[in-house]
Structures are given as structure tokens and as C-alpha cells.
Amino acid sequence: MAEGSSVASQRIAEKLRERILAGGLAPGARIIQDELAEELNTSRLPVREALRIVASQGLITLRANQGAWVTTMDMRECDLTYRIRERLEPLLLSESAPGLTEGDIAELTALQDEIEQTQNVEDFLVLDRSLHWTVYRHHNAGELASIVARLWDTTQHYRRAFTRLAGERRRWIINAEHRLLIQALREHDHRSAEQVLELHIRRTRVELADHPEVFAGQVV
């Protein structure tokens, strides 16, 4: 995707998306067209179109004649998103795995090395995301990939909150799962890779279900 698209609405949409994913705009925050337009030195029109773009990615929610808010999830919705991921990501993996090269495996190993070294939450989120999407790199399934990307995006804020909460405590479990995943891919054992991935997602979901405080105190 073009970073600096020549179309203003796409640039604005991308900027909005990054701001939400980076945590600058929390769920529940209102977005006012005039403010964004003035800040970016454009008219309200491309802002309106950008809002529709970002809304189509699920990151904001539009209400007719009322405005736009950063999408809020409750625990039930987040849990269901993980259930969907459990079913779709193994499929996406199976679409990509046959194309993985030894170079890709080396990249994955390097990323996991970094993950085990960092203690910074933001770094972890970026690295973890990179690792998973490197696994999916060779897919030829645009629709499926965009559905999965959307599921990652809409839960990003809660993944951040949860990672901050859990700290380093149970990080070894994630590392073990990642190492098993990479090893299965290295040995071209795709079936095992799919199972480890499903386990990885489900275990995270179950753990998240034990921490309702992640969703407490939200402005719904």
C-alpha cells in the first residue's frame, strides 16, 4: 500500500489508522471532522471520506447525523474475535506455508530472538505482529488476509492493555509457542504449524477471559 497516496482521503485514513493503532486515540474517543480538517490543512470533504474508509476497517464507528467514535469492544466481542481468528489464521497459514523459504525461517528466528530480548511493550507489539505476518507473507488470499488484518486491528488496543498488564510474567509461554511454530514450519510440518497456531490464539483468548479489568472503565 502506498504510504503517501496522492489521494488526500487515503493519506488521512492511513494517518488515522496509525494513530488509533499506536494508542494515540483510545476506544470511545470522539473524532470531529472540523478539528481533523483544520489540523491537516484540508477541507472537511476528504476527512469525511477518510472516516468512511477507516470505518470500513472497523476501527471507528459512524452514527448518522451524530459523528464518529473510535470503536469500543466489550469482553464478549473481543473473545469472539479471538474465536474467529482461531478458525481463520490456520487457514491463512496453510495458504502461505508452502511458499516459505529458508530465508523466511531465518527472519522468523531473528524476530523471535528480538522478542525474547525486549521488555518494552510497544516493541513487543510491533515484533509480535511482524512475526505472525511474516508467516503469512506468501499467501495469495487477499480477502482472507484483509479479514484477519481487520481482526488484529480492532483488538490492538486491548492486546496492548493486556500485554502491559501481564508484563513479563507469562511471556515464556508465548515464546515457547512461537518457537514450536517456527520449528514446525522449518520442518515443513504444516499440520503441526496450524495446530500450534490455533493453540496459541486459543490460549491467549482463555487467558484474556481471566482479566475482565482490561475492559473496565471504558466510555461506551
Next chain:
Amino acid sequence: MAEGSSVASQRIAEKLRERILAGGLAPGARIIQDELAEELNTSRLPVREALRIVASQGLITLRANQGAWVTTMDMRECDLTYRIRERLEPLLLSESAPGLTEGDIAELTALQDEIEQTQNVEDFLVLDRSLHWTVYRHHNAGELASIVARLWDTTQHYRRAFTRLAGERRRWIINAEHRLLIQALREHDHRSAEQVLELHIRRTRVELADHPEVFAGQVV
């Protein structure tokens, strides 16, 4: 959702969606903002927003500075859509099944009776869709449901072409699967219902793979 929304862009989007799903606009057809605006007696602005709405549903594809076309799928994409449905619809069923009443089961039976009596393709498409979504009626999983609805929408045109092609020939298989699904739901055997549904979708996918002519001669 409100049929005649007070917001013009939503009315236009709904009209566009219906036109595409009904087959009035075939995949590959170009949509010109001026024409739609003049036909509906509005300015181009709500048309532009409607295009974004329909694009977010996957029914049309926008290209910057070029325009909008009704989304085209090739066989690979359609096949993958069915693979996704195989994994997601049993989940959606499991979310809804516990809420099904005897009245719902009676409705399903009546719908299936109608399906077995009609020989009209358009009627079949409407009834089949009604039956499946009656099964999902009690879900409380908006995100999942909208993903599944989108998968139905984007394949509607090819389902129509395939139904026309197959005619009455193998209709008995669909009927048998529907009857088994309804019976499992009647007996609160949700596990079996999920399996029948997965089978129903997969068998259709495999049958579709034998008919590449459905995708032949498309203007890509």
C-alpha cells in the same frame, strides 16, 4: 436496518446493493457517479459516500482517480470464500442455535417445503438465503454475522449462475442436507447441526470447482 434511511448516502448504498444482488448490475460493470446522481436526483456527493459504503461491503471495487466497478471474482477467490464460510458458519450457528424456538423450527420447515416446490431460480435464491439466516436469527455476534453476510453477498452472482446451470438436477442433495440440518436443530443436537452445515458448504464448493464455466468470459 432502516429501509428508507433519512440519510441519502445510505438510501443510495442500499439501492445499489439490492441492484447488484438482484443481478441488475453484473460483476465488471462500471458505475459512473454522474449517472447515478442524475438518476436519483441528488448531487454526486452522497453518491460518492454511497460508493464507499458499498465498497466496504465488498460489492464494488474502487480505484483511486479511476472509478468504481462491481467486484469480480475468479474461481480461486470464490473457492476460498467457501473455505472461509466452512469455518465461520458453524461458529455462527453455535452462537444462535441455543436460542432457536419451536416456532423457528416450524418456520424452517415451511421454508424448506417452499424450496422443494419452487423451480424458479430467483425464488430459490431468496428462500435458501432466508432459511440459512433464520438459523442464525438468535446470534449475538454482530461482527461475525457481518463477515458471513459479506461472504454471501460477494458470491451471490456466482451462486445464481451456478444454480441456473445446475438446474433441478442435483437439487435433492441440497434438500437432504437442509432436512438433516433442521432435524438436528429440532433435536437440539447442535454438534450434528454444525457438521451438516460444514458438509453442506464444502460439498457446494467442491461441486462449484467442477464448473469453471461459471467464471468464463468475465470482463476482468
Next chain:
DNA sequence: AACGAACCAAATGGATCCATTTTGCGGCTT
């Protein structure tokens, strides 16, 4: 004092006009 209705401010939705991009046709050149 409490409830209700009307008015006002702020934000979104829509219409018109102008700018930019794209594509295709036509003429010119080699």
C-alpha cells in the same frame, strides 16, 4: 420548585463550483 417547550449553538449532511487526473483520439513526425 419542577417539568416542559422553544430557542440556540455546534456538528454533520448536501449542493454547487473548480482543480486534477486519466484516457482516448487525432495529427504529426520519422
Next chain:
DNA sequence: AAGCCGCAAAATGGATCCATTTGGTTCGTT
């Protein structure tokens, strides 16, 4: 005759201005 350059028409993208809707506040009435 074939290919390329350029211009013009058409369609999309953007800016400004006006209309409509919504929510809150204030004034009036009971």
C-alpha cells in the same frame, strides 16, 4: 505506414457555502 507526442473531453477529487439535525440550555408555565 507505424509509432509517438500532445491535446481535449470526461470522470474523479477537493473546496466552499448552505441546509438539516441534534443536544443542551434557558425561559416560561403550572
